[in-house]
Amino acid sequence: MMFNLALFVILCPLAGLCLNLAGSRWLRAPMAGIIASIAAAASFFFAASQLIALQTQPQGTIVVLGDWLPLLGVQWALQVDALSVTMMLLVTGVGTLIHVYACGYMRGDAGYTRFFVYLNLFLVAMLLLVMADNYVLLFAGWEGVGLCSYLLIGFWFDKANGVGTRNSDAARKAFVVNRIGDVGLLLALLLLYVNLGSLNFDAVFAQAAATLSAGAPLAVVIALLLFVAVTGKSAQIPLFVWLPDAMAGPTPVSALIHAATMVTAGVYLMARSQVFFDLAPLAQNVAVLVGAGTAVLAATIAVGQYDIKRVLAYSTISQLGFMVAAAGLGAYAAALFHLITHAFFKALLFLAAGSVIHGVEHGQSATGLYSAQDMRALGGLRRRMPVTFATFLIGALALAGLPPLAGFFSKDEILAAALAENTLVCALLALTVLLTAFYVGRQTLAVFLGEARSEGAAHAHESPAVMTLPLVGLALLTAFGGFMGIAAWLGGVFGEHTPEANVWLMGGATLLALAGIGLAWRMPLVKGRMPCALQNGWWIDTLYGWLIVRPFQWLGGQLARFDRGGLGWLEQRLAAGVRGASWLMSKTQTGQLNWNGVGIVAALALVLAAAVLGGGA
């Protein structure tokens, strides 16, 4: 019976957003946030009820709500199983904390209500994505979160960020790049339907397992197309370029959408569609290489960033690379475990960074020279923002992968899986561990230690409790996430047993992380020059600009010219021709009766001739 409550997981944020929409005229500033937060919390409560329901019925169930597209055999139906419940709890749990945080962070913003409407809408779409029992509904959620991401990146659409690009451009970039991935998903769906005759998870997976052999071309193509979607949504090579720019959105958005939940949808998709990846070794290898490559590449770029949020953005890409690589290795439990711990500590890091920005912006006079996000202008916040510092430190150490924090355990599982399968990948990931510890160490040092390097930093003050309490909550999850039995639970979900602890690997990874932190101590961010290549992200955006955007714009320009010139000329000639014919025709309407008589005589002659000549035909 409890499974019937699954619908309420989605209905709560839906109700919240409807309430905020309806009352947007009357609700005063904190009310919208409170409504949205309560909606998120209620959703978490119902998600928890699903967890309890799973205790009695571990295989889960499908909650059918009604017919949707009978033509495709698709229903409004929610899948409640261990995987979806895990995601539900994560989305609503972390989501609730971030909602609460945003109540303080967004205070005084002109679009306060609009913000929370979007945030609730995002929850609805994300929950739809993870609770769908078929690919069509999943696709709807997939597009829905993309839309919310677009709306929230461009939330301050009338502003520009420090680099000079407009926020609306960043939003559009995210949307367009994601669209490339979406096409992959759509094509995969079409192939699925055409070849397997269904889009419902159960039917598709059973059919695939029954009819496709390992390495079957169809399975490989489907898995690769799905992986294209993964690279878009989860910001992998080559489609990761949108995520750093997405930092133009408010920081709670970066935490919720671009760190904890939406960007992990790709990993969820791989876990959900594991049948196809297991049948397609080629796609798995691609996933592993892309994931590991992304992890290293993004980590190197993170080293070269000065913007407090861009470091975290590249770090997110890098960590997503870990998850994708793990999923590619078939270690779905490890991937999901890291997805969860990463959601904890990366949301924590983003929110703490937001707290820093918030505090520094408030300490800054109106004529502040530096961006509040430029780490070169921060420093010494340890004493001014103690809670933020403490929580950020926990998040940073977890990201670096130091025991006993959550990140250590999940990263270790991935490294173990990689070591067992592919030494090269393991080496790449180990290098990433070193780099990760290095950049996050440098970031912590630059932001919180030393002396304040700007007026804003000197006068910064701690954020209000509504913001620090969620930080503390996430810090606790980060600190103890490794001991909450998540790994064992996930192992049960995927039928994988947790690999035995490899002391050498654990020790080695810890040493690497410590080495990274030591390096950070020796090479502080503010001293010395940053390599140009790292600052500019290996010029990948520039490269895309030259290879794709410019030629496309050129093509568009040429087509427009052709339209105006060639086609326009043709159009005008055509129009002139028609006008001429019309003019000629109008000359036949003289209004003279005798001329009209000619018409009759001519018609008679012609028809008679036709009848007599062709009559026998």
Next chain:
Amino acid sequence: MNATWWLIAVPLAFSPLAYLAGHVQRCAAQIVTLAGLALVGLFLAAAAQEVAVLGSAEYAFGAIALRVDGVSLLLAGIIVALAALTTLFSGALVQNEAGEEKYYALTLALVGTILALVCARDLFNLWVWFEGMAIASCLLVVFARERDTALEAAVKYLLQSAVGSALALLGMALVLAQVGTLSLDMIRQNASSSPTLWAAGALFVVGFGVKAALVPLHTWLPDAYTQSPSPVAALLAGVVTEVGLIALLRALAALSGVSNIWGGLLLAFAALNMLSGTLLALRQRDVKRMLAYSSISHIGYMLLGLGIGLSSGALAGTQAGLFHLFNHALMKGLAFLALGALFYGLRAADGDALTLGDVKGAAQRYPLTTLTLLVALLGLGGIPPLAGFMSKWQIFAAGVATGDGLILALLVLALLNVMLSMLYYLRLATALYDAQPGERAAAGRAIPLALRVPLWILALAVLVIGVFPDMARGLTQAAALALW
């Protein structure tokens, strides 16, 4: 004396009655006319019942046989309904005009002759009633007899009709000489292929074709449509022209066994009519004239469907052509009536050439009336979900189903015409919906309810038929079966 007899006798009897009543009391003429039409409607319903049961309803009056079949029902339904609406509409329009009672009497006479025509079973009756229709309609065209332009238009109409009638009569003489009978059924059974009958068929096509406005026999049409009062123009465009076409088809159907050329001939005229009508309307700035020219191209669409039906033997083509005839009556009737209402509002006389500039921004002053005109225009242009789209669509579907290369080429031509026709329909529509009302629209007077109600009824019909095209299917299917 059954329903068929009454069907024809009632309007013809009420015609002088309306005239006399109008002399006694001015407003009585309209009431008598409406009563007469209501009575005809009742008998039509009775005849329809009989047709539904027996397949046809016949009445023999000596040697003269009259028969109601599917075709008659379709046309009779159109004329009775449209005449009722135009009569209702005319109240405010011809009020206090000299000869008001004659107007109503002639309307009834027109209805009576048309009803008799579509029930005629022999060539002679076909011709007699055809002439009767010509006389009645000609007198209606020249209702504003003191206006030179109206007289000129009537003279052209009359003379060209007369020439056509003479040619048709000649054709009948040839048939009588060759086959020895004038009964359509007998001709159909006994006629064998011979050059005389081929010539007779050609004479029918040209003779009746004048009234049906086949290009190049159409030259009377723009003058007649524009010079007659709007309700008369609605009847001319909606019924009289189409009845000419039906007379042509009836005569030709009798000779269908004589030659295989008739279908091709219809298709050739379809092409001519579509193209000429469109091209003529394209540069026209006088809105009433523009609609008149658009009728020429719509005759082309009907001919296309009918020609497809005749040349390939596909019932669907004939049915689609007749469906378009039905829809065109609704849409063009609506268009001319709505234009008439605007004429009234803008204080324009029937012969006035109201240009696009004159009706500019009429929607600001007359939102609902202009909306009905827009419905008519979009329907004529073939925009879903309006009636005109459905029938054009069915014509296309029937044409594609034949798979004939020549027909496909004609369909492409038709498509181009539909496209080009949007150009002038939309030009009128955009003028009507100009945000800035023109001088005339700003100074317009209120349009009385009696002028507006018929518009709403027709606009609703155009929409309903477009959404539920099957409502007309029974009627058009029976007509298509009865035609060839």
